[in-house]
Amino acid sequence: MKNKITIVVICLFCQVMFGQNNSRTSLHGQVVNGSLAIESGYVMNVNAKIRTFIGSGGLFDIMARPKDTLLFTGLAFQSKKIVLTEKDCAQILFSVPLDLVSNELKEVLVRKDLKVKAFQGGNSQALVDMQFEDDKQSTAKNTVMYSDQTIKYGTDFVRIFKDVKKLLSKNKEIKEEVISDIAFVEYSKSNFKSDFYTKTLGLKEDEIDLFLMYCSNDPESKRHLKPEEKFELIDFMINKNKEFKKVNSPQ
Numbered sequence: 001m002k003n004k005i006t007i008v009v010i011c012l013f014c015q016v017m018f019g020q021n022n023s024r025t026s027l028h029g030q031v032v033n034g035s036l037a038i039e040s041g042y043v044m045n046v047n048a049k050i051r052t053f054i055g056s057g058g059l060f061d062i063m064a065r066p067k068d069t070l071l072f073t074g075l076a077f078q079s080k081k082i083v084l085t086e087k088d089c090a091q092i093l094f095s096v097p098l099d100l101v102s103n104e105l106k107e108v109l110v111r112k113d114l115k116v117k118a119f120q121g122g123n124s125q126a127l128v129d130m131q132f133e134d135d136k137q138s139t140a141k142n143t144v145m146y147s148d149q150t151i152k153y154g155t156d157f158v159r160i161f162k163d164v165k166k167l168l169s170k171n172k173e174i175k176e177e178v179i180s181d182i183a184f185v186e187y188s189k190s191n192f193k194s195d196f197y198t199k200t201l202g203l204k205e206d207e208i209d210l211f212l213m214y215c216s217n218d219p220e221s222k223r224h225l226k227p228e229e230k231f232e233l234i235d236f237m238i239n240k241n242k243e244f245k246k247v248n249s250p251q
Contacts, residue, residue: 023065026063027062027084028093028094029059029093029094030060030094030096031054031058031060031077031096031097031098032058032095032096032098033098033099035100036076036100038054038058038076039054039055039056039057040074040075041053041073041075042054043070043071043072044071044073045064046070048064050247065084066085066086069083069084070082070083070084071213071217072098073209076100077098077099077100078100079210079212079213080098080099081181081216181213181217184212185212185213188215189208191230197211200238201237201238201241202241211241214243221236
């Protein structure tokens with residue numbers, strides 16, 4: 001009797017697994033960038049636990065369905081996460097725009113002859129708002145840059161900042177999710193040497209970003225970004241690496 005029950009359970013489990021896999025179809029996609037042709041990298045379906053390579057022309061094929069999360073990583077472009085929609089899966093060729101990795105050198109120019117003397121007075125804004133007769137006669141009205149004219153002859157950057165802040169707050173949930181993913185990846189890369197990923201975790205150089213993006217998809221990753229929790233973060237990544245290694249071979 002127990003053997004029959006076991007067989008029935010196994011059959012039901014196989015049917016469920018087959019039904020889940022059967023509901024996914026081949027998604028034909030292409031990663032694009034306006035400046036450079038992308039012809040290398042990885043695409044991972046987190047939900048299906050499969051991954052594939054980005055090939056010539058930025059083309060890729062992966063089994064997917066709506067609401068699946070795809071992770072895009074590579075050495076030439078910035079990592080990206082996309083949650084598929086019905087519209088995405090219905091396209092003949094799903095196009096994914098990616099931004100290139102920026103390695104611009106930030107420079108600070110120091111001039112010896114430049115001297116700045118601190119203002120020792122009271123309200124500096126009062127001096128900024130002062131109007132002189134030659135201002136009224138010679139200064140043209142600024143019609144290009146936004147201003148509510150409380151500062152008549154200049155751009156009110158404080159008020160522009162407030163308007164931008166209001167605009168960003170409307171998309172707060174979306175931006176916080178994107179920022180938190182990037183924050184985890186950058187924090188992990190800057191706080192651990194590459195040997196930790198290549199030797200301890202056994203990852204390839206071009207798999208590191210993909211692995212970190214895979215980790216960032218787990219809400220647990222956002223709980224270990226404090227210096228005093230470095231060991232907890234290591235333990236978390238070691239456990240996630242075991243899951244990552246179980247991902248099927250590239251298609």
